[in-house]
Amino acid sequence: MKLYFVCGLLLFGVCDVAAKTIMEAMSSRYDIMSFTSLVRRAGLQSLLTTGNYTVFVPTDSALETLPADMISQLYQNITQLKAMVNYHIVPYAGITEREWTGEKVNTLTSQPVRLATYPHNNVTVVNGEVLQESNMTVSNGHIYLLSSILSPPTADVVRTLEQDAKYSKFLTAAALSGMTSKLKEDNITVLAPYDLAFDNMYKNRTDALFNSLNMMRAMVEFHVVPGTYYTSGFYDEEKIRDDNSRYDNNLVVHEYGRQSFRISPFEGNVLNEDWVATNGVIHAISGVKVTWAYLRGLDAIIG
Numbered sequence: 001m002k003l004y005f006v007c008g009l010l011l012f013g014v015c016d017v018a019a020k021t022i023m024e025a026m027s028s029r030y031d032i033m034s035f036t037s038l039v040r041r042a043g044l045q046s047l048l049t050t051g052n053y054t055v056f057v058p059t060d061s062a063l064e065t066l067p068a069d070m071i072s073q074l075y076q077n078i079t080q081l082k083a084m085v086n087y088h089i090v091p092y093a094g095i096t097e098r099e100w101t102g103e104k105v106n107t108l109t110s111q112p113v114r115l116a117t118y119p120h121n122n123v124t125v126v127n128g129e130v131l132q133e134s135n136m137t138v139s140n141g142h143i144y145l146l147s148s149i150l151s152p153p154t155a156d157v158v159r160t161l162e163q164d165a166k167y168s169k170f171l172t173a174a175a176l177s178g179m180t181s182k183l184k185e186d187n188i189t190v191l192a193p194y195d196l197a198f199d200n201m202y203k204n205r206t207d208a209l210f211n212s213l214n215m216m217r218a219m220v221e222f223h224v225v226p227g228t229y230y231t232s233g234f235y236d237e238e239k240i241r242d243d244n245s246r247y248d249n250n251l252v253v254h255e256y257g258r259q260s261f262r263i264s265p266f267e268g269n270v271l272n273e274d275w276v277a278t279n280g281v282i283h284a285i286s287g288v289k290v291t292w293a294y295l296r297g298l299d300a301i302i303g
Contacts, residue, residue, distance in 0.1 A: 022048040022055055025138045032145065034063040035088075041075060042082045047089075053141040054090040056113075056126055058149045066149065083109055088150055100124060102187040102228035102280070111152040114187075114280075118233035126150065128230035128274040128281065157183045157190050157277045166194040167284070170223070173209070177216035182224055188280040189225040191251075193288045194271070201288060219288070225251065228281050231273045234261055 020028070023045050026036045035057050039045055048055065063071070074081045086108035099119065104112035117124045124131045131144040153160075158180060161167040170193055174180045183190060198206055209215050234253045253261055261270040272284035 020138050021050075021140050022053060022138050022143060024049070025143060026055075026057065031059050031061075032057050034058075034060045035085075038074065038081060039085055042078065042085045044082070044085055044089075049140075051091070051140060054092055055141065055143050056088045056090075056129075056131070056146050056150060057143055058088070058146045062146060062148050084149075087111060087113075087152055088146075104186075109152070113150065113152075114228060114276075116228050116230060116233065121233070123232060125230050125232050127153075127276055128232060130232050153276045153278045155277060156279045157188070157282055160275060160277045160282060161192055166196075167192055169193075169195045169198045170220070173216040174220045176210075177213045177220060179217055179220040182220060184279060185224075186279045187226065187228055189227060189229045190280065190282045191223045191225070191270075191285050192282050193223065193285050197286055197288045230281055231261060231270070231283070 023036075023039070026032055026039070026048070029036070039048065047053075074084060089108045090105050090113065091108065092105060099117040100115035102114060102116050104114050106112050113126045115124060115126055126144075126146075127150055129146050129148050129150065132147070133143070133145050155163070158171065158174075161171055161183075171180075174183055198209075201209075209219060261273075269286050270283050271286055272282070275282035275284065
């Protein structure tokens with residue numbers, strides 16, 4: 001989205017944004033009044049006046065998606081309110097001065113956010129949410145608008161998948177083949193097939209898969225991609241490569257409709273997108289991806 005700033009007519013009201021502090025700049029915006037009010041309620045206005053920070057600010061429309069009782073609870077519980085606001089503040093102002101490849105940066109809660117930059121569309125995301133208005137430099141940091149509220153992930157990939165019984169077969173294959181540790185590595189994208197994907201395979205191949213530690217190990221490894229690929233960075237015919245893999249792991253993103261994806265080679269679509277975990281992101285898929293090497297291995301076992 002391109003924003004055209006005209007002196008005297010802007011949301012900030014003037015062209016000397018860089019002369020304002022974070023708090024002053026936020027207070028002059030009509031579209032982030034709710035979050036600015038939460039900052040004041042939490043008693044953090046002086047922090048954003050004197051410190052050097054990057055602030056990820058949810059717009060009013062983002063906060064309006066929250067249930068009314070949750071907003072009321074935040075106003076009543078100052079500890080919880082401070083934690084929520086502080087998770088949107090990073091004691092670092094150079095976010096756009098580098099390209100991020102899935103690194104984590106601590107917030108004021110000491111819980112990190114994960115940043116990734118996608119050069120093809122000049123987008124930087126935080127926990128999968130696109131940073132908007134990156135030119136909003138102020139005297140003591142940066143302000144970025146978000147169309148959603150940031151919430152810290154509470155579990156790694158394995159624990160997150162364990163919370164949904166539909167992914168038990170994938171997790172079983174990982175456990176039996178000693179690949180659970182692979183799912184616990186940091187900065188990974190996991191394309192997790194749900195149980196029905198295995199049920200839709202030919203039964204002789206499913207049986208062969210779950211009776212071969214090597215085939216299970218190969219299958220799990222093929223579904224784990226180094227790096228954090230959120231759907232906001234996907235584009236049609238994008239090739240996701242894993243140069244460290246022993247398998248033919250060239251994955252191609254195909255976009256159809258509006259923000260709907262499938263990733264070949266596999267039959268099925270991306271279902272639950274951008275499932276954020278502490279060590280990366282999960283995209284649930286409706287098919288089990290295979291490569292020629294993987295199929296040859298299965299067929300050799302089947303005979």
